[in-house]
Amino acid sequence: MGRVEELRDLETAKQVARLLEAENERLHQRLLALVQENARLKGQEAQAQLQLELTHLKEQLVLMQQRLFGASSEKRGEKPPKVERVRPQRGHGPRAQPELKVQEVLLPLDEADQVCGLCGNGLHPWEGQTEDSEEVTVVERCFVLRQLKRQKYRCTQGCAPVTAPTPPRLIPGGRYSVEFAIHVALMKYGFHLPLARQERLYAREGLAVEAQTLWDQLEALARHLQKSYEALLAEVFTSPLIHADETHWFLLDKGPGTKWYAWTVASPDTVYHRILPSRSGATARTVLGDYKGLVLVDGYAAYQTATKAGADGPAPATLAFCWAHVRRKFFEAQKFAPACQQVLQLIAELYGIEKDLPDWSALSGEARQAALAHRLAVRQQHSAPVVQRIQQWALSQRAMPGSAFRKALEYMLHLWSGLTVFLSHPVVPLDNNHVERQLRDMVLGRKNHYGSKSQRGTEVAALFYSLIETARLRGEEPGRYLRRAALAAIESPGTVTLPTRQD
Incomplete structure (x- = not known):
């Protein structure tokens, strides 16, 4: 099994x-x-x-069934009240399509119908008068074999002839354009379509190409973008707060494959993925490097090991822990311990306070400082008393050893110092959901193409996921960004081009 x-x-x-x-x-x-x-x-x-033993076993069975078939705890149970917002009506009437190209089509009468139905005389076009409507249609994608003819020029004085330059090439002497490689990359890493499926899809559209050839284009494109990818990590580490998380990834080079891990660090508008063979504290230390700011994580012990103070000095980074993970533990335990409803309500109060606070990461200068000061004041006035009530509630509870309720209490109290960091550091959000969203594409990709066939495949996957997701976070269309970065690197190898932050 x-x-x-x-x-x-x-x-x-x-x-x-x-x-x-x-x-x-x-x-x-x-x-x-x-x-x-x-x-x-x-x-x-x-x-x-x-x-005692029977109760513990029954809890484990119920929790196992919930994880198999139940809805996520993020989608059930009591939620903090939502702010009523005025939203445009959806589902009725035409929606604006500002990104679509507009094609005007004039629809004339058939020649046989150009006769007046009243007098029988001929009809003539009424210049400038039309009855207009619009429709959305689809024009099939078309692969084209471009024959490039570089014009040659000769001097009237008999000097050496001159030939027009060749367009930028992904691979010297290669047959596929930069745009084609970018399209393949977006299909695989942006829309999770494996290369074997792309091969079959393109064959239906007239292009005969093997999956190995598609991979060759991806690998070549990744080499040109390597410096831009490496620059993302330094970009992430300029933020006063980063998020960190990890998920498994399969390396399929032998038999059923071996389990590797995709590690992710993210700032509010930048993402950096790495796929490594271990999930140890030493690997976490490698991932975090010498970062000295605030790191928001879940309760996985590797992060605590990686940031522990040692003989060589104090801890390089300060850990903050995720309240969403605490909530999930109590949400599972409430099936067996109704007392959990009280702490779930208190956590909901924390989120209710947060929903009206300004987003500091979208601001700069004095506006950012004012937003941070406001966040700090609100949290100290309103959030701190709620957090104190949560701690008092937890310390007053009694739970059976080994039960889900006991584990939830121990999980929260063990991480308590990191769970309260947000009260004194206004840049810290309540949860680590930001980085979990950035891991979602990798999880979907893993589901569709199962992992990577080689170590180089893990490196290429991490590069494209990082660059595509960063472009999306910053509001730049990923395909446009990849083309801009690739052309700059082909023209001047080693050029670093990062996605542009859109206002």
Whole structure:
């Protein structure tokens, strides 16, 4: 049986759940006999110990079923009240299409119909008079084999002839244009279409090309963009706050492949991915480097190891922890501990306070400083008392060892110092959802093409995901940006071109 997180078919997942439930029942019975025998030998009360173990097993079963079939905790339960906003009407009437090219089509009468139905005389066009409407249509994509004829010139005095220059080439002497390689990159890393599917799609449209040839274009394009990709990390580290997270990625070079990990660091408008073979604290230290600002993360211990003070000095970075992860723990535990509803409501109050605070990252200069000062004042006045109530509530609770409720309490209290960092640092948001959104494309890509076939494939994937997502964050169309950066690097190797921040 495969691992649960690798199951993609719903019916298979249901069968696995039924098997697990049956196995759980068998273990209940076995546990009952063992606990009673153990208690008899030790002279202990069997029933209390048995109930503890059975309750723990039942919690695990319910949580497993919820993770398999339930909705995300971010989409259920009580949510902070939303601000009423006036939005344009959707779903009725035509929508403006400012990005579409406009094509005017004049529709004349057939020659046989150009006769007046009243008097029988001929009809003539009424110049400048039309009845107008519009429709959205599609013009099929067309691959073209361009034959490039470079004009030659000769001097009237018999000097050496001159030939018009060749357009920029992705690969010297190559047959495919820069624009073609960018299109393939966007299809794979922007829209998650594997190269094998692109090969079949293009064949339907008249282009005979192999997946290996498509990969060759991606690899060549990535070499030209390497310096721009490397510059993203320094760009991320200029921010006073960064987000960090990781997810698994498969390297498919041998057999079923080996599990690698996509590590991501992100500032509000820049993303940098790396795919590495380990998820250890040493790897986290490599990813964070010598960054000395605030790092918002989940509770994974590798980040705490990476930023721990040592013999060589104090911790280089300050960790802040994610309230969304705390909320998820209590949301799962509320099935067994109704007391969790109280802390969920308090966390909702924190989010309610945050929703009206200005976004500092979109501002600069005095406007940014004023926004940060306002965020700090509101949090100290309104958020701090709520956080204190959450701590008092947690310390007053009693939970059964090993239960989901106990684990949620321990998770929160263990991370408490980092969960309260946002009260004194106004740049820190409540949660790490920003970087989780930036990992979403990699997760979708992993689902569609399963991973990378080589280590070079992991490097190319990290590069394109980073550049495409950064362009989107900054408001520049990714294809336009990649073309601009690639042409600059071909003309002058090593040129760094980053996406432009759009106002």
